[in-house]
Amino acid sequence: MDxxxxxxxxxxxxxxxxxxxxxxxxxxxxxxxxxxYILAKKPKAFPKNFYNIIEKIQKKNYAQNKKSTLPLxxxxxKISPLLSYNQLQKKINISQKPSPKGDIEENIFYNAETLIxxxxxQKKTILQDKSQIKYGEILLNADNIQLDWQxxxxxxxxxxxxxxxxxxxxxxxxxxQYMADELKYNFKTQQALVKKIVTKQEDGFVHxxxxxxxxxxxxxINQAKYTTCNLAKPHFYxxxxxxxxxxxxxxxxxxxxxxxxxxxxxxxxxxxxxFFPSQRTSGIIVPKFGEERRKGLYIKEGGYYVRINDYxxxxxxxxxxxxxxxxxSSLWNYKKRYFFEGSxxxxxxxYKSGKExxxxxxxxxxxxxxxxxxxxxxxxxxxxVNLQQSRVRDIHKxxxxxxxxxxNQSIYSSIRYKNNFRGGLYRLSGNASHRQNLKNNQTTxxxxxxxxxxxxxxxxxxxxxxxxxxxxKDIRTGHTMNLQHVIENxxxxxxxxxxxxxxxxxxxxxxxxxxxxxxxxxxxQHSIPLSTxxxxxxxxxxxxxxxxxxxxxxxxxxxxxxxxxxxxxSKEIPGFQRLWYWNISTxxxxxxxxxxxxxxxxxxxxxxxxxxxSFTLEYQPKRxxxxxxxxxxxxxxxxxxxxxxxxxxxxxxxxxxxxxxxYITLYQKxxxxxxxxxxxxxxxxxxxxxxxxxxxFLASSYKLSDIHLHASNSFFQRFITIGYDAYFFPYMYxxxxxxYDTDQQPIIQQKKIETxxxxxxxxxxxxxxxxxxxxxxxxxxxxYKLFNQPIAKEDIDWFGTKKKKIQxxxxxxxxxxxxxxxxxxxxxxxxxxxxxxxxxxxxxFSGTTNLTPHWKINFSSGYxxxxxxxxxxxxxxxQRDLHCWIINFHCNPIGKNQSYDFSIGIKAQSLKxxxxxxxxxYENY
Numbered sequence: 001m002d003x004x005x006x007x008x009x010x011x012x013x014x015x016x017x018x019x020x021x022x023x024x025x026x027x028x029x030x031x032x033x034x035x036x037y038i039l040a041k042k043p044k045a046f047p048k049n050f051y052n053i054i055e056k057i058q059k060k061n062y063a064q065n066k067k068s069t070l071p072l073x074x075x076x077x078k079i080s081p082l083l084s085y086n087q088l089q090k091k092i093n094i095s096q097k098p099s100p101k102g103d104i105e106e107n108i109f110y111n112a113e114t115l116i117x118x119x120x121x122q123k124k125t126i127l128q129d130k131s132q133i134k135y136g137e138i139l140l141n142a143d144n145i146q147l148d149w150q151x152x153x154x155x156x157x158x159x160x161x162x163x164x165x166x167x168x169x170x171x172x173x174x175x176x177q178y179m180a181d182e183l184k185y186n187f188k189t190q191q192a193l194v195k196k197i198v199t200k201q202e203d204g205f206v207h208x209x210x211x212x213x214x215x216x217x218x219x220x221i222n223q224a225k226y227t228t229c230n231l232a233k234p235h236f237y238x239x240x241x242x243x244x245x246x247x248x249x250x251x252x253x254x255x256x257x258x259x260x261x262x263x264x265x266x267x268x269x270x271x272x273x274x275f276f277p278s279q280r281t282s283g284i285i286v287p288k289f290g291e292e293r294r295k296g297l298y299i300k301e302g303g304y305y306v307r308i309n310d311y312x313x314x315x316x317x318x319x320x321x322x323x324x325x326x327x328x329s330s331l332w333n334y335k336k337r338y339f340f341e342g343s344x345x346x347x348x349x350x351y352k353s354g355k356e357x358x359x360x361x362x363x364x365x366x367x368x369x370x371x372x373x374x375x376x377x378x379x380x381x382x383x384x385v386n387l388q389q390s391r392v393r394d395i396h397k398x399x400x401x402x403x404x405x406x407x408n409q410s411i412y413s414s415i416r417y418k419n420n421f422r423g424g425l426y427r428l429s430g431n432a433s434h435r436q437n438l439k440n441n442q443t444t445x446x447x448x449x450x451x452x453x454x455x456x457x458x459x460x461x462x463x464x465x466x467x468x469x470x471x472x473k474d475i476r477t478g479h480t481m482n483l484q485h486v487i488e489n490x491x492x493x494x495x496x497x498x499x500x501x502x503x504x505x506x507x508x509x510x511x512x513x514x515x516x517x518x519x520x521x522x523x524x525q526h527s528i529p530l531s532t533x534x535x536x537x538x539x540x541x542x543x544x545x546x547x548x549x550x551x552x553x554x555x556x557x558x559x560x561x562x563x564x565x566x567x568x569x570s571k572e573i574p575g576f577q578r579l580w581y582w583n584i585s586t587x588x589x590x591x592x593x594x595x596x597x598x599x600x601x602x603x604x605x606x607x608x609x610x611x612x613x614s615f616t617l618e619y620q621p622k623r624x625x626x627x628x629x630x631x632x633x634x635x636x637x638x639x640x641x642x643x644x645x646x647x648x649x650x651x652x653x654x655x656x657x658x659x660x661x662x663y664i665t666l667y668q669k670x671x672x673x674x675x676x677x678x679x680x681x682x683x684x685x686x687x688x689x690x691x692x693x694x695x696x697f698l699a700s701s702y703k704l705s706d707i708h709l710h711a712s713n714s715f716f717q718r719f720i721t722i723g724y725d726a727y728f729f730p731y732m733y734x735x736x737x738x739x740y741d742t743d744q745q746p747i748i749q750q751k752k753i754e755t756x757x758x759x760x761x762x763x764x765x766x767x768x769x770x771x772x773x774x775x776x777x778x779x780x781x782x783x784y785k786l787f788n789q790p791i792a793k794e795d796i797d798w799f800g801t802k803k804k805k806i807q808x809x810x811x812x813x814x815x816x817x818x819x820x821x822x823x824x825x826x827x828x829x830x831x832x833x834x835x836x837x838x839x840x841x842x843x844x845f846s847g848t849t850n851l852t853p854h855w856k857i858n859f860s861s862g863y864x865x866x867x868x869x870x871x872x873x874x875x876x877x878x879q880r881d882l883h884c885w886i887i888n889f890h891c892n893p894i895g896k897n898q899s900y901d902f903s904i905g906i907k908a909q910s911l912k913x914x915x916x917x918x919x920x921x922y923e924n925y
Contacts, residue, residue: 142169217247228908229884296322342371453480523650585618728765733833775824821847841865
């Protein structure tokens with residue numbers, strides 16, 4: 001028999017007979033409860049005699065313990081103590097049916113600061129002082145709340161003291177909020193009755209004396225005021241006797257009137273519909289009204305917005321002018337998130353000059369397409385197409401192509417496609433571009449422009465690993481192929497009367513097919529580079545490289561000289577032409593360090609000087625076979641000229657001269673280390689200094705090119721930056737004589753002499769061009785940092801907080817940003833040989849500043865000290881924050897492009913049509 005070990009540290013517990021009896025009874029009930037649970041799941045698992053035993057035990061205990069608080073067996077199924085087996089089985093099956101669903105579908109949470117009282121007789125719950133009820137997505141905060149369980153109505157009211165109202169009920173459901181003096185809400189039907197309501201709908205606020213809310217979330221309000229001002233007494237509002245709010249869509253009102261500071265204005269209408277900006281809905285776009293000097297009174301930018309579906313929409317706009325001009329346009333936007341987005345724009349403009357000038361009519365058509373694909377690693381398509389064609393008919397009834405009043409002189413279009421394949425080793429890119437000069441209509445179309453290339457790969461890495469070599473591993477090569485087809489239009493015999501430049505015939509769709517085959521150029525270029533990197537003596541890097549290339553053309557030129565016309569002519573000869581070339585180069589670079597330590601305890605701990613010299617030697621042989629010798633007559637003397645057989649072709653012609661160039665670059669910087677209290681700071685003494693030039697050993701004359709010197713440095717923690725640039729001509733000039741023009745201005749004649757300047761004590765040479773500049777940018781944060789002052793918390797918030805970007809610039813202006821000013825002073829000097837020097841000084845300045853918390857000014861300009869005037873592109877902008885309104889004024893006061901733009905309007909998007917703007921462009925001055 002095993003011994004029972006007793007832990008003596010645990011005291012012996014005495015249990016009375018009554019407690020023992022209760023414990024045994026409880027254990028028996030738990031055992032019977034578990035059997036009952038199994039029985040409810042599988043009632044045929046036990047014999048009939050077992051149920052008779054349970055009935056006898058239950059009957060006896062039920063009679064003896066009527067007042068007992070212990071749970072009865074099977075109490076959850078409410079089984080009578082005298083049930084037979086069949087009745088028990090039927091009762092259990094009935095209990096398994098789901099209970100009927102009540103009116104309250106979710107738990108109700110409530111809280112109050114002072115009192116929570118339950119009235120069981122009237123079935124009400126009363127909450128007092130800072131009460132709160134939460135039911136699903138509904139949240140109600142009020143001073144006093146009463147919940148009636150019979151009618152399912154929540155009643156709430158505000159607190160009234162000394163004629164003032166405090167703690168108004170605030171009702172929130174999802175993103176919808178409204179505040180009132182009295183509120184009744186039926187959480188079963190979701191209907192509400194409100195007095196003195198203030199509700200927020202998107203960026204607008206609605207005030208009303210009485211309001212009703214139906215189960216769909218729509219409001220019906222009497223004596224309503226709609227505004228976007230968030231003050232209790234708004235600066236402005238639209239007053240209507242009755243309005244209806246369709247949730248998250250629009251506000252519809254009857255006759256309404258616009259009020260400013262409770263003063264009525266004559267602005268109103270018999271019907272008002274205000275759409276919320278978050279919901280894209282088809283509707284009318286309200287036009288703008290104004291006047292232009294040349295075109296007269298206008299109604300423009302009015303039309304219709306069409307919401308096609310969730311992925312695309314359409315905007316139709318029309319401009320009408322009193323003097324006969326008109327313009328209509330359409331903009332189609334499409335977007336599929338994470339895949340692509342784009343827009344297509346079409347505009348047709350008919351401009352008439354009117355009676356002030358001789359009659360002139362201009363018709364202009366503009367087509368723009370922009371497309372961008374996203375989030376595709378292997379392929380992508382980007383399009384930026386701008387096409388424009390204009391015709392001007394003057395008083396002589398002649399059509400002239402290319403005359404355009406647009407300030408932009410040219411437009412550019414492109415479509416790009418990229419694709420990676422073979423695991424990213426090969427990359428294919430296709431491009432189609434179009435360039436058009438709007439002044440003379442010169443057009444160039446490149447279609448197609450295909451580029452196929454491979455990323456650099458290392459073909460000898462495995463070989464180098466086997467033979468133990470190190471530099472073999474760095475040999476890399478690749479292949480690049482470019483294919484282009486170029487179409488250019490020719491000059492036109494028809495030119496405008498006031499134009500001195502050549503005019504080009506426009507390219508039409510009918511001519512494009514013939515020009516694509518005949519008047520065009522084809523070209524294909526191959527390039528195969530081979531390079532490596534070798535490190536010698538652990539300090540020098542040598543990078544030799546060889547580049548081999550081929551050019552394929554499908555025709556060539558044969559040049560002749562016409563003695564009668566005294567000019568060269570060329571004839572195209574079709575046929576496949578293969579041009580090949582090669583060049584070789586090597587680069588040598590290293591890094592030199594010079595450090596002087598003064599000691600760790602010194603204020604200046606040390607100075608470090610870093611020098612990066614680099615030398616590149618490049619050789620390119622000549623290719624005379626691609627050039628033709630042509631004799632021509634000049635001053636009755638026959639001379640010989642070399643003309644390229646592929647003149648003005650796409651990829652040009654390999655050089656006919658040998659070149660052996662040595663490129664030299666010397667870059668250096670100097671830093672010092674200053675000891676602080678707890679650490680050390682690195683300060684630049686010379687942040688950047690470079691000297692560069694190149695020398696051509698095979699040039700016939702002037703082998704050394706200009707020497708460029710650049711230096712820059714920053715001071716006071718990069719508060720001020722100073723830069724210097726100089727270009728030295730390394731040879732000498734010889735003075736010849738001086739003549740004078742009609743204005744008695746001297747004209748100095750001189751020539752270059754192939755003699756180095758340093759041989760005559762002129763140093764590196766004459767400084768033909770020199771420029772100094774000093775610039776600074778400062779604001780409150782930089783000044784705090786400059787003078788080591790602690791930054792206030794509000795300053796940290798200004799700089800650290802990232803504001804949410806809003807697409808509409810009028811809807812948000814960062815008036816809380818600190819001021820910011822940028823200044824740059826530039827001094828330039830130019831002198832070539834004995835020519836008189838030319839000097840110029842210019843001061844550029846720009847910035848933003850806040851005169852008050854509500855006034856913001858931005859400016860940008862420059863002052864020319866030589867001409868004593870400001871730059872033509874000077875601009876100034878003024879913005880005034882009127883809380884819920886905003887004023888914008890932008891002006892170009894100087895130069896040919898003088899213009900101004902003034903607007904005042906409401907910030908909110910829902911009322912953006914309530915706006916007045918006027919402007920005058922440069923062409924209307």
